[in-house]
Amino acid sequence: MFIQTIDILGTIAFAISGVLVAMNKKMDAFGVFIIAFVTAVGGGTLRDVLIGATPVFWMKDMTFISVISLAALFAVLFRNYLKHLRRSLFLFDTIGIGLYTVIGIEKGLNAELHPIICIILGTMSACFGGVIRDILCNEIPVIFRKEVYATACIVGGLSYFLMLEFLENRNYLFLIAGAVVITIRLLAVIFKLKLPSLYKHEV
Amino acid sequence: MFIQTIDILGTIAFAISGVLVAMNKKMDAFGVFIIAFVTAVGGGTLRDVLIGATPVFWMKDMTFISVISLAALFAVLFRNYLKHLRRSLFLFDTIGIGLYTVIGIEKGLNAELHPIICIILGTMSACFGGVIRDILCNEIPVIFRKEVYATACIVGGLSYFLMLEFLENRNYLFLIAGAVVITIRLLAVIFKLKLPSLYKHEV
Amino acid sequence: MFIQTIDILGTIAFAISGVLVAMNKKMDAFGVFIIAFVTAVGGGTLRDVLIGATPVFWMKDMTFISVISLAALFAVLFRNYLKHLRRSLFLFDTIGIGLYTVIGIEKGLNAELHPIICIILGTMSACFGGVIRDILCNEIPVIFRKEVYATACIVGGLSYFLMLEFLENRNYLFLIAGAVVITIRLLAVIFKLKLPSLYKHEV
Numbered sequence: 343m344f345i346q347t348i349d350i351l352g353t354i355a356f357a358i359s360g361v362l363v364a365m366n367k368k369m370d371a372f373g374v375f376i377i378a379f380v381t382a383v384g385g386g387t388l389r390d391v392l393i394g395a396t397p398v399f400w401m402k403d404m405t406f407i408s409v410i411s412l413a414a415l416f417a418v419l420f421r422n423y424l425k426h427l428r429r430s431l432f433l434f435d436t437i438g439i440g441l442y443t444v445i446g447i448e449k450g451l452n453a454e455l456h457p458i459i460c461i462i463l464g465t466m467s468a469c470f471g472g473v474i475r476d477i478l479c480n481e482i483p484v485i486f487r488k489e490v491y492a493t494a495c496i497v498g499g500l501s502y503f504l505m506l507e508f509l510e511n512r513n514y515l516f517l518i519a520g521a522v523v524i525t526i527r528l529l530a531v532i533f534k535l536k537l538p539s540l541y542k543h544e545v
Numbered sequence: 546m547f548i549q550t551i552d553i554l555g556t557i558a559f560a561i562s563g564v565l566v567a568m569n570k571k572m573d574a575f576g577v578f579i580i581a582f583v584t585a586v587g588g589g590t591l592r593d594v595l596i597g598a599t600p601v602f603w604m605k606d607m608t609f610i611s612v613i614s615l616a617a618l619f620a621v622l623f624r625n626y627l628k629h630l631r632r633s634l635f636l637f638d639t640i641g642i643g644l645y646t647v648i649g650i651e652k653g654l655n656a657e658l659h660p661i662i663c664i665i666l667g668t669m670s671a672c673f674g675g676v677i678r679d680i681l682c683n684e685i686p687v688i689f690r691k692e693v694y695a696t697a698c699i700v701g702g703l704s705y706f707l708m709l710e711f712l713e714n715r716n717y718l719f720l721i722a723g724a725v726v727i728t729i730r731l732l733a734v735i736f737k738l739k740l741p742s743l744y745k746h747e748v
Numbered sequence: 749m750f751i752q753t754i755d756i757l758g759t760i761a762f763a764i765s766g767v768l769v770a771m772n773k774k775m776d777a778f779g780v781f782i783i784a785f786v787t788a789v790g791g792g793t794l795r796d797v798l799i800g801a802t803p804v805f806w807m808k809d810m811t812f813i814s815v816i817s818l819a820a821l822f823a824v825l826f827r828n829y830l831k832h833l834r835r836s837l838f839l840f841d842t843i844g845i846g847l848y849t850v851i852g853i854e855k856g857l858n859a860e861l862h863p864i865i866c867i868i869l870g871t872m873s874a875c876f877g878g879v880i881r882d883i884l885c886n887e888i889p890v891i892f893r894k895e896v897y898a899t900a901c902i903v904g905g906l907s908y909f910l911m912l913e914f915l916e917n918r919n920y921l922f923l924i925a926g927a928v929v930i931t932i933r934l935l936a937v938i939f940k941l942k943l944p945s946l947y948k949h950e951v
Binding site: 391392393394458459480482 | 773775778779782793797800802803804807810813883884885886
């Protein structure tokens, strides 16, 4: 119940971030909705397709489509006021990636895949919605260029498997790993940390 | 038989539209063929992958590859005359999206998915070949920015499920829903209708 | 054993080519790694998804992730010296596409698909990693615009099925078809062959 509420908050945050990017690209109502949808479910969809868990998750539970539709409608109607919600949206998004990471890991474990693959699946669930959003909007994906975003998911995933040795209760593992993702992401934004660019300087 | 002929006309129209876009991007012969192919089968391929109907449809019936190859060859050879065929091509394309929409819906029904998911699958079958074409050509997908295109598919899909209450014969449903898509698309182009842009005007 | 070594050399070459493209786009460390990974496994992943061979190949054999990680690390550390290795990298890449083509064909045969589909799967395995790399970097895919690259894979694939009539030993088929791909690619680069552009000159 608690986890589901959080999951929905994350989905809402992702959908709204899609609406904002799409509106700045002068898309029409259909385009805006598609980008909102893809941002929210794209990562999990790719994960499900790659492990063969089809039909993909949002085809089997209508909650996602309903929530995303409402969030997109809300974002479109109140688009001029959303800037006042920036901090809440950032918080939802951060909680969302924490949760999506752990959900991806658990899906990988259920498919009996190697821990490293599970961490990749978790990171993919959390980050690739944004990547597909940026590709559809004809941008180089933002997570390839700046900010500690995927890195937070990877470290959170590593922490999950490190703690697996010591903790038996999966619910605790779930919460702690999610918290690690969220903490790293928050610290990175507060202290403006970023990964080094590897631009090749020609001499 | 009748439906198959229409299906092939739609495939031809999609393939030719791909050739035209690719040639304007100065692609070589291989690139032109790939774009033609992707435009024609991309939507249905995505649909099949998401519901797990693999190997995807064009791997199991060689008609598609043959027809697309011939259409691409024709379009390349007669590229200077295609502008005289613009009206026929538009008509084929319109019939094509009507048909692809209903085929997608029926695939969703066969997989026992929710009506809303079926409508999404129908719209995806009809529209996402063009989206993938535009991404490969490094453009923001045209259907996100203008024209009533996907909307026609969605309304056609809704009409399918509204009529499901009253009609038992699936063939009639198929034809009527397809006709709804085609009619809306034609009316939109004739009267130059378009969805409102949601561009965020900063004050 | 021999084939596995070659396979790994091809994977390394693909990963390094990804690193080079990503660094020129000023991506951060995470982006560079993702592009390296996608370039190396993207084609085979698309192939596996389309035929339904999931979880995809690199989730079931950890060699790929290890090799790609090491190659990406190497490429990043020695990025200023890689230009001296250009010839070796080109050779690895060429051997890689030869091998990937034949692996794709064999996967198609195992799924009992039509020879033409098998050739498409082989070409896809060899070429689409580079296509996805270019899309993520916001470029029109290079293989759509120049060089005999995919064509070499297609001709190699055709030779496989032509020889199938005469040769029973699959290992020989494998080696000869791979050699055809490599030879055509080498000749094309040495003699600067390219496919005709189909750019539409308006009169």
